[in-house]
Amino acid sequence: GESVGLHLPTLSVQEGDNSIINCAYSNSASDYFIWYKQESGKGPQFIIDIRSNMDKRQGQRVTVLLNKTVKHLSLQIAATQPGDSAVYFCAENIWTGFQKLVFGTGTRLLVSP
């Protein structure tokens, strides 16, 4: 039978809509966060990062918001395009004696034309 795996939350949007992908992180001491995009058959690709002394950072069509009070991170994609379809991961930088990136389970974004 089919193996049980991680159930990725899925966000389905129409082309041209704005997308918001959310992430809860675990460690209040984390000081650096990154969003990655992973397309099928490829490695994770860096999108945007933010340090804990900021609450918002903007890139090209993407914005990351950080709420340290509730340990929440979001990625906003403006005017979503079919090429944005992928799995999106947030990652937090944790100090455990060494610096270590810990990745969330990911959210699948499906963009229909």
Add this chain to the structure above:
Amino acid sequence: DAGVIQSPRHEVTEMGQEVTLRCKPISGHDYLFWYRQTMMRGLELLIYFNNNVPIDDSGMPEDRFSAKMPNASFSTLKIQPSEPRDSAVYFCASTRDGNTQYFGPGTRLTVL
């Protein structure tokens, strides 16, 4: 820049065989990471190196797994003997600043 290079891209082997995965980091990056990605467990850090020295290998599953970095431009991840549960996509990543990691295309390993 060519980015992180991994080889082979696909590997199919039989249980009990030795498997060697290879990685060339981005030139000038002094941190190198090995990850494993499966449907069951997501993306897991196995080991990372700084200036060719292993820093944190707490994610290496067991003694069947070993990793080396003989120089700044090459690293290997070896599984001996391989088992079907090792089937996964293995990623190598590198970074200059210890924060933003750049990933290779991955090696899809299937152990029969």
